[in-house]
Amino acid sequence: MxxxxxxxxxxxxxxxxxxxxxxxxxxxxxxxxxxxRNYLILALVIIYIITLLGNVILLIVVLxxxxxxxxxxxxxxxxxxxxxxxxxxxxxxxxxxxxxxQNYVSFGACFSQMFFMHFFGDMESFSLALLAYxxxxxICWPLHYSTINTNLRxxxxxxxxxxxxxxxxxxxxxxxxxxxxxxxxxxxxxxxxHGPVYKLACTDTTYNRQLATAKTLITLLxxxxxxxxxxVIVVVAVMQIASVSQRWKAFHTCLTHMLLVLLYYLxxxxxxxxxxxxxxxNVDVFTAILTVSVTVPPMLNPIIYSLKTDELRERIVKxxxxxxxxHQFSENQLNG
Numbered sequence: 001m002x003x004x005x006x007x008x009x010x011x012x013x014x015x016x017x018x019x020x021x022x023x024x025x026x027x028x029x030x031x032x033x034x035x036x037r038n039y040l041i042l043a044l045v046i047i048y049i050i051t052l053l054g055n056v057i058l059l060i061v062v063l064x065x066x067x068x069x070x071x072x073x074x075x076x077x078x079x080x081x082x083x084x085x086x087x088x089x090x091x092x093x094x095x096x097x098x099x100x101x102q103n104y105v106s107f108g109a110c111f112s113q114m115f116f117m118h119f120f121g122d123m124e125s126f127s128l129a130l131l132a133y134x135x136x137x138x139i140c141w142p143l144h145y146s147t148i149n150t151n152l153r154x155x156x157x158x159x160x161x162x163x164x165x166x167x168x169x170x171x172x173x174x175x176x177x178x179x180x181x182x183x184x185x186x187x188x189x190x191x192x193x194h195g196p197v198y199k200l201a202c203t204d205t206t207y208n209r210q211l212a213t214a215k216t217l218i219t220l221l222x223x224x225x226x227x228x229x230x231x232v233i234v235v236v237a238v239m240q241i242a243s244v245s246q247r248w249k250a251f252h253t254c255l256t257h258m259l260l261v262l263l264y265y266l267x268x269x270x271x272x273x274x275x276x277x278x279x280x281x282n283v284d285v286f287t288a289i290l291t292v293s294v295t296v297p298p299m300l301n302p303i304i305y306s307l308k309t310d311e312l313r314e315r316i317v318k319x320x321x322x323x324x325x326x327h328q329f330s331e332n333q334l335n336g
Contacts, residue, residue: 003178025106028097028196029186044291047299048091054302055080063316068311069118069310071154072134077307079127079260080129083298085120089113090295092243094190107177113144115173118194119165121294122219126161129223133157136230139250140237168219171210179203190287220268227253256308261303267293 029039063069096102105113120320137149170192176309179201189196198208231254238250271290280286289298307313 010108023106024185025109026185026187026192026200028103028105028190028192029136029188030117030190031098031284032232034288036141037284038092038289040288044091044094044295045272047295048087050303051052051083051087051295051299054299054306055084057316058302058306061312061319064319065315065335068315070152071151072131072138074158075127075130075134076152078130079124080302082120082123082127083301084221085116086298087295089116089120090191091290098190105192110187110197111173111177112193114176114194114197115169117191118173121168122165122169123162125220125223125299126165128257128264130157130161131260132227132275135254136234136255139234139253165219168215172208172215175208175211176201179205179208189282190291191258202260224261224265231258253264255300258306260297263297263300263304267297 030151033038034040059077062073062077097105134149138145141148176194176198179198180203181200182202182332184200186199187193187196194212198205198212200209234254238247240245242251271286271293274289277287280289306316
């Protein structure tokens with residue numbers, strides 16, 4: 001492991017007098033001295049498998065039941081697709097890198113990964129805001145819900161969000177790709193994150209830092225502000241309902257979404273506090289915490305939504321029950 005790390009540093013040193021034309025690629029330098037990295041990778045693989053199973057089952061149930069094909073579940077399906085994509089961009093590429101020490105990433109592959117990783121990560125917050133919008137309409141304007149929030153309108157909103165986030169991600173990635181990388185090519189991260197990569201450039205990166213900060217404020221605080229505002233409106237509307245049971249029912253419909261929001265934003269806030277206050281001195285430990293905090297929410301989202309939503313839970317149980325009956329029938333046929 002030490003030999004591999006030394007080889008990377010030696011290779012990096014040979015580039016110290018290079019030019020902008022030398023765009024051969026980067027080396028991922030995280031976890032080189034992390035003795036328990038194989039356990040971390042194993043945990044991430046388990047997280048990835050559960051993410052795929054949970055979200056694929058959720059998508060199958062929604063798409064195979066016409067009664068669930070409404071605006072609310074279109075937003076849920078959008079979140080499921082984003083969840084699968086987030087962990088698919090991050091986890092599979094980490095196995096060859098940190099298990100087999102294949103930590104070289106070509107220039108194009110690095111910036112492609114950078115784009116898709118940040119794109120789907122930011123789509124997560126916008127997808128949660130979309131679910132907040134759906135709950136806002138359902139609770140505050142229940143009689144007009146079917147006319148305000150149609151399937152077509154929800155699809156248009158989803159399409160608009162995807163286009164907006166693509167545009168927001170393009171500029172930081174394109175500007176980072178155009179920087180001259182004539183020094184070290186060792187990225188102090190487990191993947192091609194925007195910050196650790198552009199900091200390797202041998203020129204002034206003030207504009208890149210400002211662009212990244214602005215983008216982060218828009219993609220994280222923008223949706224969070226909308227979510228908080230929508231729930232303030234919901235609380236005011238619900239408190240005007242006379243019946244206590246009706247109030248509880250209204251709050252209960254929002255509970256699942258509030259859990260998803262907390263699950264997404266609390267790890268980000270924790271990682272931000274740990275990083276800025278230097279509470280975790282070891283870079284590898286901090287990178288591991290950050291990686292787990294990003295990959296766990298996509299795994300838990302479908303589980304929480306399935307357990308807390310009655311109509312979804314019933315259909316999942318029915319689907320799994322049919323699979324079990326079909327399996328037993330096949331075994332009986334073979335034995336017979």
